[in-house]
Every structure is written in structure tokens, then in C-alpha cells.
Amino acid sequence: MNGRLISLLTGVALLALPGVPAQADTVLNVFTAGDQNMVDYINDYLGPKFEAANPGVRVRAVGTGPGDAGSLKIFEKLDAESKAGAATWDIDVAVVHQRGAAQMLDDKLLSNYRDQIATGDLVSSEMADNALGTNVTGYVMPMFNSQVALAYNPDVVNDPPKSYSDLVKWVAAHPKQFGYNGVKGGMSGVGFVMGWVAAMTGDGDKLDKGPYDPGEKTKIEQALSEMKPFNANVTFTPGNAGTLDMLNRGEIAMGPVWVDMFYTWVGDGKLNPDLKLQLIGPGMPGQPMYYVIPAKAASPDLARKFVALATSPEVQAEGIVKRFNWYPGIDADKVKAKLDPATWQKLFTDVTPQDLATKAKPFPLSQYFTDILDAYERVAN
């Protein structure tokens, strides 16, 4: 019995051997919220680049899932490790959404590192300092920025709406031809609804910049109850990808999508390349994803090096813009210099830099965000 047990254990140990690295590698754990493309970005592009520059380091990418849910999982893990009093935490670098970053900062789970990396002064936009009303200066570096816009089929739509009020008229004239994914099926639908509230209340600035006023709830409800007849004439789509699928199959003629996802699908041959984008006024929201470093990362120095590489103009140009069709996280002029004009122009074919300057808005403050989601469920359906 004992002999058999020993041979069994030896066998198991031998089987396990190939999994043990030949030398004691330092592992850098990078947790990322978001779709599979985020994990691909780190595994296929950024990780190998960092490993090549830092021998003996292995980058391990872990995806935690799309949307705020993915960020929430990272928050829950850090929160648990913090509450358990662990000396070091398992996450060295995390990529999170704005709400996630704000939540982690509120619970003091992040380290202030932007001043300690060389690329820290390459970002000057508002989004590097303000995440849905929380001051995140120093704690985050934007990885990229993405934007919600309307995609439409020019074969069916000759004169696309330029604003939310145009869209209301268009939908009334073309029932079921506009599709979006509500607020439970992904952020492109959520973004569309946030833009609707800003447009119909006329309080976009107040919603984005605060201060929070609970009295605004009535106006939000009013704006969303006006959405009820609109919703009766639209087609609901199953998710961000669902909107693109239905556009592609010609089941709807127009719908809100993420710009980067749109270009990636066109690039992969999954979407009709004739479809076009339109950013409507007064504005639609977009959001960055942030690199953050937990307060007790096991390898803080390596983590900072990793973020510095990831936010260098070269990587932002080649990886973020060229390969993944995202808008750069650091200042655009720093990245533009590293790219050929054709690639740069492709990013702005339908949505021009002027459009972005005037109509790309942040998501509302966290409290308004929650109020809007809450009111949507009660009055918009």
C-alpha cells in the first residue's frame, strides 16, 4: 500500500515538473477587466515586449470579465486581501474601468505612482484626474480611451441624425430600425442612455462635473419617461456584440456601438465595411480604462516599469492605435508623431477630432449614473 502510494506521488511529482519554471522567474500578475481583447493585448503584445526587456520576469495576464463587473471582481479580490491583512497582494498591475478605479481609491487600495514613472507627464487630459467625480490624480494612467457612437448602414440611412432630437424623429419615422441593448446588456446601451439623459435634461455639464444634487432625480425621471414611447419603437439587441450582429445582418439600420469594437470587427472581416459611424450631439459618453497599481503589489518596481512601457508613445502608437483601434490614453500629439498619417487618419475617418472635441463626453458622476440606471428601470420601459 505504502509502496504504491509513494510511486503514485512520484508520478504526480514528475507530471508536475514541466510546470515548474527552469529558473526562479519573478511573475508579474496583470489582472484586466474588459473583453477577451484586453487579455489578448497583454498576452500577445505587451507581455512579450516587457519580458524581452526584463529577463527573468514572466507576465501573467488574468482576465476578469467585461464591463464594470470585471473591475468589481478585481476590487473584491484586493478588498479581501486588504481585510485579511495580507503583507503583499496577488495583483501587481490592474486594468480597470472608471467606476472600479474610483471605488478602489475610496477604499485606499491603490498606490500613488504617476509621478514616479517617466511617462507620467505625457497625459494631461481631464480623464487622468477625474473618474466619475472622484479625483484620481496620481493613481491612474489611462491605457486607452474609447467612445460610444451611432453606427448606421448608409444604404438605408441617407441622412443620419446629428443629434438626439433628430434621432427621436428618425425613430418615429422608421419604427424598429434603431436597435440598442438597454442598460443590462453592456455599456454601449448604458452610454446611449446616459447621452439621452444629458440631451433631454440639458444638464450634461452638471451630470459630468457635479456637484451631486439629489434634486436632479426628478429631471432625470422626466427625461427617461420621455424615452418610453421611443423604446416602444426600437429593437432591443442582445448585448454590445448583438447590436453589431443585427446591423450586419440588416435587421436594424442604426444603433450605438463602441468605436474600437466597430473598427476591430471591420478589420477582422466580421462586419460590413460599408457601415459608418456618427457621433451625435449634444454628446455621447466614452471612457478610458486605467492602469492602476495596488497599494501592496508584490513587485511595485516592476509594476511601475510595466505601466511606463505600456504608456510610452511607441506602445500607445503601435499597440493601442494601430493594432487595437483604441484612441490613445496619453496625449494624442505625443502618439501621432510615432504613426504614419494613414493609420492615424483611419482612426478618425467617421468621427473627426472636432467631433471628439465637442461631442465626446465622460460618463456622469457615480451617483447620477446610479440614479439614471435606477430611473431607467422604473420609468423607461
Place this chain on the structure above:
Amino acid sequence: MSASPTEAETDGRAPAAPAFFPSAAARVPQAVWALVLLAPALALLATLFVYPLLLSLKSSVSDASGALTIANFQTVLDRYGGDIVYTGAISVAAVIVTDLLAIAIAGYLTLGEHPTAVAVLRWLYRWPLFIPFIVAGQAMRSFLAKNGLMNNTFVGLGLVTPAHTVGLLDWRGVTITFVWKQLPFVALILAGAMASLDRSMIESARNLGARRPRVLVGIVLPQVVGPLVVASVLTFVTLQSVLSVPLMINAGSPSMITVDMAYRITSLNDYGAANALGVISYLMTVVFSWLYLRKGVRDEEQRR
């Protein structure tokens, strides 16, 4: 089927009488061993089921500060009352359709007289059993869409014109996917039960001139009601917990409560309301589980 009284008394346990008299050394190990054997199962049950269940019950009646409240249930009934009814209705509808089709399939496997057809059906009907819900959801969403594979095939065959196609990406799509996915499971259980029936009754009925549907309804079905109830209960409970299919197929409102639970957690970080929905989901399954347990108890009583 029924065991003799002597067998029933000793069935599954040690003889009671000697245990009172032997030495302490012989008595203790038996109790200890029984506990040791039960311990892993009990530990799993306690840590993975009972403890989370209690936590979820507690969270559903607590507010953010931990104080007792029924606000979560008020929120949930106010926002998702329609979804709760919808979830119950769609699960019951899916169970009924699945049962009817499973009876037809299992019935043909038992009573079919064309060996090739029986063999082909036997081979074919199990396939969906091996497909995960999420894959079924993804496949159905491009199959059932307005301009999806199904409608395009109909248009290609000249059965409908493109203008008249209808997308099924709503409650119908969810029901179809549920039925497609659960049908082999129910059919497998029913076919097994039917195969173990005494065939002489079926054959006598056939000899007396009964048609096969009459034999199925009048002779076979009444004898497999037990397994059918069990399979239906398990199907209902399974469908209650599926998130991917309604998320991928059923856009808009109303939706199934699993979608609402996921939404309360992921978008609003509101575990209280999500757990309140969970408790409502338990209550729905409890009704069906009660049927299942009652069936089990009756079987046990019949055996005695």
C-alpha cells in the same frame, strides 16, 4: 418490487439488537466510521450549500449597514415583479413542451417498429446534452434571428419572402433553446424508465388491437409518471439558474431574474436586492422540489 419485512428492517443499516451489548471498543469504531464516511459529504454540503444559503438569506434582509430590512424585497417586487412571473412562466412552459416532446421521443424508442428509424433517433436525440448552455445560446442567437440561418433557409426554399420573416430573439427564442437543451435529458430518463417496463402488457394491448399512441398514453405513460416528475423538477430547477441564454437571446424587458441578479451585482453592486431575487428563486424551486421529495417519500412508502 417490494421487499420482505425482514429485508426492509435490515436494509441499509446494521442490525440494531447486537449494538447494545458488545464491548465499548466494538461499538465506538462503528459510530466513528459512519461519521467519517459521512463527513466529506456533510462538510461539502455545509460549506458549499448551507453556509452560502444562510449568507444569502441574511443579505436579502439586511441593508448596507447590516440592519434588518425588507427594503430589498420591496425594490425587487417593484422593479422585477413582471420578470419574476415571466421567469416562472417561461420555465413552466419550457418544462411542459420538453415533457411532451420527450414522451414522443421515448415513446417512439420504446414502441417504434422501424429499426433504422429507432436507431437513428436513438443516436441523434442525445446530442444537445453535450452542448453547454452558453454555446446553445450563441448558436441559437444567429440561428433564430430575423435574418438568421433558419429564416434564410426558409427564404432560400421559397417558403417565405424576406419581408415576412420574423425574428425569434425574445421569449420564444429562450423557450426554444431551453427545450432543445433539456429535451435529451428528460427523454433519456423516460426512455430508460420505459425500457425497463414489463413488455408483456404492451404486447397484450397491441394484440388486442390498440394503436401505438393509445398504448403510449394508456399503458406506458401511467407507469413512468414517477421518473417524468423527477426529470421535470430537475429541468425546472436547472432552467431557473441559467443566465447565459436569456442574456444572449432575450433582449429588452421583461427578462429572466438571473439577468436582473447579474445586473444588480455588476452594475449597481447591490447584493441585497440580488439575494432577494435569489430567495424568490429558491421559493419557486422549493415548490417543485417539494413535489420531488413527496414523490420520493411515496416511493419509499410503497416499497415498505
